[in-house]
Amino acid sequence: MIRTFRWTDYAAVAAVWAAAAREIVPRAELELKLARDPELFLVAVDGDRVAGVVLGTWDGRRGWILRLAVDPARRRQGIAAALVRELEGRFRALGCPRVNLLVMPDNEAGLRFWQALGYLPMPDVLCTKPL
Ligand SMILES: CC(C)(COP(=O)(O)OP(=O)(O)OC[C@H]1O[C@@H](n2cnc3c(N)ncnc32)[C@H](O)[C@@H]1OP(=O)(O)O)[C@@H](O)C(=O)NCCC(=O)NCCS
Incomplete structure (x- = not known):
């Protein structure tokens, strides 16, 4: 079952x-x-x-997907796909027109997963600065 996080989940999520x-x-x-x-x-x-x-975030313009992870003992059972589909539905309900995410370049399995769900790589380079 997919549901919203509760604080009692924190240790298990970590x-x-x-x-x-x-x-x-x-x-x-x-x-x-x-x-x-x-x-x-x-x-x-x-x-x-x-x-x-x-973990999804919505900045009013784009949705972002972060920290997707599945227990290694429970992979290839459609759990990540179900999480992402539910999240996409919630983004749509907010009026979000596009979702972005970052994948480390050496994460081949992660990249295959995202491509299987229709997420395509872009040439943009991430720039960041601590505040
Ligand atoms: C990537 C990850 C979240 C996938 O979780 P999962 O629950 O096993 O994924 P699903 O079962 O929903 O996979 C859906 C489809 O994605 C693709 N896919 C998933 N894992 C894959 C892998 N290791 N290699 C190739 N394709 C993969 C397949 O097309 C799969 O469908 P199939 O099993 O019918 O072939 C999981 O492997 C994980 O937690 N990895 C470590 C953290 C990570 O890399 N997170 C994402 C990076 S941003």
């Missing part, structure tokens, strides 16, 4: 991110995010176990 070698979003960062668009942070649950997670 464990899925860790198992997938994804950076764990600290609680303080999540609190700020959840004050804006809590319905875009989704978990896939099986009973009381968290099998997957995805």
Whole structure:
């Protein structure tokens, strides 16, 4: 089942991110995010176990998908695809016309996954600066 994140999921979500070698979003960062668009942070649950997670953000112009991860023991069962489809539906409900995401260039499996769902690579280069 896909549902909105609850704080009681945090430890299990952090464990899925860790198992997938994804950076764990600290609680303080999540609190700020959840004050804006809590319905875009989704978990896939099986009973009381968290099998997957995805974090969406909406800036009023574009949607962004971050930190998608599935428990390594639960992969290739359609869990990530179900998470992303639910998130896309929630973006559409907000009037969001386009969704972006970043994939590390060496993440071949990740890139294949996104392409299977219709996400195409763009030539843009990410630029960033700490504030
Ligand atoms: C990428 C990831 C989220 C996919 O999760 P998943 O639940 O196994 O994906 P799904 O079962 O929904 O896969 C849907 C389709 O994507 C493609 N796909 C998924 N994983 C793939 C892989 N390792 N190699 C090639 N294609 C893959 C397939 O077309 C698959 O359909 P199929 O199983 O019928 O062939 C998961 O492997 C993961 O957590 N990886 C580590 C973190 C990561 O890379 N996150 C995304 C980067 S931004």
